[in-house]
Amino acid sequence: MIAYCGMDCSKCEGYLATQADSEEKREEVAKKWTVQYNTEVKPEQINCNGCKSDGIQFFFTENICEIRKCNIEKITPHCAACSEYKCEKLEKFIELAPPVGEALERLALSL
Template sequence: MIAFCGLSCTECPAFVATQKDDDEERKKVAELWSKEFKCDIKPEDINCDGCLEESGRLFNYCKVCEIRKCGQEKEVKNCAYCDDYACEKLTKFFDMAPEAKTALAEIKKIFRKEGFFSCDSE
């Protein structure tokens, strides 16, 4: 599952801990992210079914993520399908997560080859 931003939800530690229902893993992720992001994250905050889910559990950041909000408003599968790809929000995010840029670029390339993006040339 590729999130709007290009991250792989299935590789996200919060998603993995949630799907395994593993409280020890939640604790480890909370400790790691608390240090990494310099904020207080509790193990019970580590619950996420992926940002593409409308009614599933979401990590707190995902609830306020501008990229997710934009993708939902535009009703796209992820940002690779957006006419405004790659916008300023994404470009800033790619500085922090270059793997997301790679994932979305691959999706865009596949659809170009198959002719789904008729306005793109290549």
């Protein structure tokens, strides 16, 4: 599954920890993301079947993610398909998560 931000969910550490239903992997991801994103992430928050799923989603994705909200509102499969691709909101997100920018560039080239 390709997330709204362009990331391949099958390569996401949070998604993989959820699919494995591994508390050990959730702890590893929580520690890593706490440092990487300079915010506290708890192991119990690492539960995600992808931002496009009807199932469980990472708390940030479900409740806070402006990228997800925007794509749902515009009915786009991902940001690279948006007429406003690379908007200010997306640029700020890419600053925090550079792999998102790389993934979206690959998607944009395939359109």
